[in-house]
Amino acid sequence: MDTNYYVNNQTQPYIGDESLERLKTKNLVNGILSRVFYIAVAIILFTVFIIGCGAIFLRVERVNVVGARRVDPHGIVDASGIQAKDNLYGVDRADIAAAVMERFPYISDVHVSRLLPTTLQIEVSEDRPIYYTSICGEYFVLSSTMRVLEKTADFAYIETFEPALKHLLIPDCIYAVVGEEIVFANRSVSVYAKELLIKLEIAEMFDQLTEIDFSKRFSIYVTYCDRWRIYLGDSGDIDTKLTFAGMMIETFDEEQSGEVDAHDVSVGSVILNNKSSSDE
Template identity: 35%
Template structure:
C-alpha cells in the first residue's frame, strides 16, 4: 500500500509520458528493502510493478546506531535498539565507514574493503555456513577474523584464496568434536592450526 501511495501516477492516469526507469530508481531509494523492481506499462493506462525484496544479511554498529545491511552492503535500515536486529543476523566489524545512509550502499575509507566484504560474505554463503558465522571482523583487510558459532575464532589472514580457506575451515570443523572450542588459523590455505581450549 505504501508503494502504491508513493507512485507518481494515479489510477486511470495517461502513461504516455511516464518513465519506468525513474520510478524503479525512486522506489529502490525510498524503500531500501526492495532489491529489484521491474516496471512495465501497457499504453494508455495500465502499469505493472514487480518487486523482489531483499533480506537483512548483516549489521554493523556505528556510534551507537545499528545499520542493517543487504548482502551487497545496501543500507536497509538504521536502528537504535540492538534487540530489534533479526535473530541470527551476522555482525560486521569493519574499518572506518565513509558513508552509511539508508537506501544507499555503504562505503568505506579503504575503498577495497567493500569488495572484500561482499566477496567474503558470498564465499560464506556459497559454502553453506552462513547461519554458523556470528561475526566477520574485517577491521583490517590483512587480519580478517570470523567467529564460527560460539565455538571458534577463525583467523583468515587476508582475502587471498578466501573461498579455499572457507572450505578448509569446514573440513577442519567436521573432524572436531561438537563440544570443541578454541582458535583456528586458516591464513595459510596449505596448513592450518587449531588450538582447542
C-alpha cells in the first residue's frame, strides 16, 4: 500500500530511502559521463589544435637517408621531390616512396617518417644483385627473386660485380623490364624457379656456385668453382644432392675438373675432363 504525505495541502507520494539512493546514483553516473565527455572533447580539440599548428608551422629543414648502399643518398632526396621549407605534414609519404623506387630499381622498399620538429627520414631497403642472365644479346642483373635490377649490353660490366654474379640459364621468358620480376612464358615456372633458388641459396655450396641451369625443369645443372658441372635432376633434395656431389669432388685434386652426376644419392659418377673415373 502506497504511503502519501501532504505538501501545500496536496497529496504527494512518499520517496523512500531506496528510491533516493537510486536517484543519487543516477545523478552521480550522469555527472561522471558528462565529465568524461567534456574531457574527451577537450583532448580531441587540443590534438586538432596541435596538428593544425604542426601543419602550419613545422617545415622540412633536414632529410635523413638511411639504408642506402649502392644508391647515392643525394639522388634519393632528389627523386623524392622534397624541398627545403616544405610543410613537414604536407608531404605525401606514399608518393615519395613510389618516386624513389621508380627512379632506383635497386630499392625494393621505402619507409618515410617524421622526426619532429624539422626532419624527414627516408629509410630504404635495397635488393642485392646475385644473378645475371642473357636475353636477346643483353645482360640482366637479377635479385634473389629474379627482379631485374639493371640491364646492359656490355658483359665487361657484369664482370665488375663483387662478389661475382652467378649466371642463370632460364626457360623462355616473355617479359624482362627493369624494376620488375621476369615473367616466363609458362607462368608456373616463376613459383618453381623461386623455390629452387631459395633451396640453393641456403645450401653450403651456394657461394662457390658460378652457374645455375634450370632451363629444363627436370634436368637441373649447377657449376661449382667454374670446374665441376653437377647434374641434379629435378629440384627435390637439392641440399642432399649438393652435399653428395661435394663429397665426390673432394676425392680429386684441386686442379681437376669434370662432370658429376648427383641426381641419385644412392649411386654417383664422375667424369673427369680428358679421362674417366667412377665413384659409387
